[in-house]
Amino acid sequence: MADAKLNGEIEGTRTRKVALITGITGQDGSYLAELLLEKGYEVHGIIRRASTFNTGRIEHLYADPMSHREGSMHLHYGDMTDSMCLVKIISDVRPTEVYNLAAQSHVKVSFQMAEYTADVDALGTLRLLDAIRTCHLAHKVRFYQASTSELYGLAQEVPQSETTPFYPRSPYGVAKLYAYWIVINYREAYSIFACNGILFNHESPRRGETFVTRKITRAVAKIILGQQKVLELGNLNAKRDWGHAKDYVEAMWLMLQAEKPADYVVATGETHSVREFVVEAFKVVGKTIVWEGSGANEIGKDQATGEVIVKINPKFYRPTEVELLHGNPTKAHTELKWEKKYDFPSLVKEMVESDLELMKKNPIA
């Protein structure tokens, strides 16, 4: 095999562009697969065996006769808890870029499944890095790690940047902290071109239904169509720096095209509360919310009808909460020339409109 080049190995005269995505069936995996196929990559993804279909977000790519005919998209069964299968997949695929997006990614669920979350999110990252070493590809692969703003947790510094100290507040955040450091350790110890993308919350119409933004936009659609009466939420005061997943997968790719491996914050630089997200989402369908009460007794009424359409249910509170996330993406702007295309209102509008379409077609979705 010839020397490693910018984008990986040379095979004959062609520079190989072969990406392996763990978590390809998730929100980010699906957008990243689209982006890489557009850029001419051969894309391989790891999927889990499930008793129901779990490839809904990538079906359009896999079933696309164009991608299919050209043999650009390949799926492999595997799991981040199974070292042997990771070694086998890396050895068969010989990727030039690996994007590690697989995770038990729900913060609240991580309090109930702490050990499993650590196994997948922390040790899973170690297993993947070791699989690359086992296959003697450490100098030939570029590795992206899906790190997260949840690392900051209780951080006192605002806005948060690459130099802000971490203080994770959930088993998920702690597991991702291990992953963050093992990536840096393998970069320093074995010269792997490995980057942490410290991504702040990013959403889209493909966002999982139990994350707060999608829960809100689905409920707005259902309420306006008469399929649901009330939206129940937990902490309305939490603030997040919400961007669009499509913009963020672009940043992942840019990190792996840089001259040197490094860690980058990807964020919009704006922060909004959950309450503001609710107001913006109802605004898309022409409803104004009037808030009354406070704490667990707070309610949101439809200004036009006086009906209660938002309530607090303490079951959605977390044992420890991350109250304020607000990112500083200056390094990504300057070094990667990354820029977001979506702003907050356009993100919320796209999500509400997409859920309206979905609920009209399929009221039980």
Ligand code: NDP
């Ligand atoms: P999703 O929850 O939508 O997707 C997670 C993916 O991981 C799914 O494909 C899932 O498969 C897969 N997965 C879960 N457990 C395993 C396992 N044991 N073995 C193999 N695959 C597994 O997450 P997102 O797309 O939103 O996020 C992608 C990554 O980025 C995650 O690591 C997340 O923690 C991180 N992140 C996300 C942010 C966000 O705001 N979206 C912000 C910062 C970081 P299946 O479909 O079968 O469940």
Ligand code: GDR
């Ligand atoms: P987060 O996203 O925990 O930031 O993790 P989530 O949308 O779940 O919560 C955001 C904030 O909203 C508050 N909240 C609620 N959350 C949910 N899920 N359901 C509710 O009913 C509700 N009511 C209020 C939460 O308490 C929280 O403060 C996401 C995931 O994608 C992680 O994988 C990723 O690492 C981080 O974003 C960055």
